[in-house]
Amino acid sequence: MFDFTERRARLGDRMGEAGIDLLFLPISGDLEYLTGIPRREPSFGNVSYRHGWVAGAFFRHGKEPVVVLPRMITEFELPDGASRDIVIVKETDDADALLTRVAGGFGKVRSLAVGARTWAETLIHLRDALGDPPLSNADALINPLRRIKSAEEMERMTAAARIVDDVMAVVGPQVRPGVTEAELAAQVNLEMKRRGSRVESFDTGIISTGRTDQRDAGTRLTTAPIRAGSSVSFDVGAVVDGYCSDFGRTIFVGEPDAEFRRVYDLVIASQAAGIKAVRPGVTAAEVDHASRAVIDEGGYGEWFRHRTGHAIGLDVHEYPFISEEDQTPLQPGMTFTIEPSVFWPGHVGARIEDVIVCEASGARSLNRYSAALVVND
Numbered sequence: 001m002f003d004f005t006e007r008r009a010r011l012g013d014r015m016g017e018a019g020i021d022l023l024f025l026p027i028s029g030d031l032e033y034l035t036g037i038p039r040r041e042p043s044f045g046n047v048s049y050r051h052g053w054v055a056g057a058f059f060r061h062g063k064e065p066v067v068v069l070p071r072m073i074t075e076f077e078l079p080d081g082a083s084r085d086i087v088i089v090k091e092t093d094d095a096d097a098l099l100t101r102v103a104g105g106f107g108k109v110r111s112l113a114v115g116a117r118t119w120a121e122t123l124i125h126l127r128d129a130l131g132d133p134p135l136s137n138a139d140a141l142i143n144p145l146r147r148i149k150s151a152e153e154m155e156r157m158t159a160a161a162r163i164v165d166d167v168m169a170v171v172g173p174q175v176r177p178g179v180t181e182a183e184l185a186a187q188v189n190l191e192m193k194r195r196g197s198r199v200e201s202f203d204t205g206i207i208s209t210g211r212t213d214q215r216d217a218g219t220r221l222t223t224a225p226i227r228a229g230s231s232v233s234f235d236v237g238a239v240v241d242g243y244c245s246d247f248g249r250t251i252f253v254g255e256p257d258a259e260f261r262r263v264y265d266l267v268i269a270s271q272a273a274g275i276k277a278v279r280p281g282v283t284a285a286e287v288d289h290a291s292r293a294v295i296d297e298g299g300y301g302e303w304f305r306h307r308t309g310h311a312i313g314l315d316v317h318e319y320p321f322i323s324e325e326d327q328t329p330l331q332p333g334m335t336f337t338i339e340p341s342v343f344w345p346g347h348v349g350a351r352i353e354d355v356i357v358c359e360a361s362g363a364r365s366l367n368r369y370s371a372a373l374v375v376n377d
Contacts, residue, residue: 012061025115026056029314051095053121103129113138148333160245161366163238167191181206201237201244209349217343228254244316248353270294270340278363284326303344309337
């Protein structure tokens with residue numbers, strides 16, 4: 001069990017230092033971090049309830065959070081049911097009046113921080129109820145707390161990494177001519193569930209690339225069958241107790257040509273260079289540069305088109321980013337991906353991705369699956 005009280009105490013200290021009277025968080029990774037209230041599994045369409053905009057919690061320095069939820073969430077989305085401390089908003093309630101009564105218990109609010117993913121509708125109602133105080137982004141208060149993982153958090157992240165390692169060992173041999181990308185993705189998702197993943201941490205990507213078409217990495221999944229002469233790149237992630245993994249490998253089907261082998265070796269060397277650069281005090285941008293320089297010098301820099309990585313935890317993409325613009329110094333306990341790739345439509349595609357931990361002595365990978373090239377007939 002995580003120590004939510006201790007987490008909230010650290011947040012309260014930061015709120016006091018920043019002069020923030022009140023902080024509101026919608027249902028999100030931040031709210032789960034501070035209270036344990038889970039997020040529902042993501043869906044393509046918007047899932048909504050009457051008065052759904054009210055869902056979230058208010059935080060003050062030295063006080064217990066005030067949680068306000070629509071009845072439907074308390075009935076169907078809280079695994080242990082609703083505690084008596086939750087303010088429940090029924091469908092027939094006047095939600096604005098109820099929120100105003102709750103707000104009245106906070107006294108005069110001179111400054112309000114809100115979670116970055118707060119709905120605009122929620123913010124409109126909050127400003128009306130609280131007298132339109134000055135606003136700030138709560139990310140600046142909470143993200144620094146979430147960056148450094150505790151031993152308990154690291155245990156969950158390691159378990160999530162082990163799941164994808166094991167799934168790759170099962171699904172990798174199935175990458176053969178004729179099997180479809182959609183079939184492989186369905187198998188990946190099933191195997192993750194079998195091993196205890198709450199949900200996929202993002203949409204599973206199976207990306208086949210070769211000289212026979214102009215397929216690019218932006219198309220993450222199709223129903224097309226795998227063809228001989230293609231590389232098949234996996235982008236998958238599991239979730240354990242809310243904590244995410246993010247993992248990638250590339251398998252070649254058939255006999256790889258000299259260019260693919262050269263590119264694959266560059267991508268592996270690029271990741272190794274990025275991992276070697278990791279140590280406390282080094283900036284995220286410096287890690288990105290170390291990784292990117294290998295592919296640039298190999299002549300394929302034009303086709304390494306995304307950032308080298310991103311922090312990861314309760315959300316699959318967190319700050320800081322391992323990217324050229326991010327000057328955040330690394331600290332022990334930070335977890336992030338290093339995921340270089342080369343995707344050149346009509347030519348070649350290869351990627352590798354692992355979750356890396358910054359430690360006092362350097363870097364450690366949470367993943368154990370081999371980076372060696374796998375070639376399936």
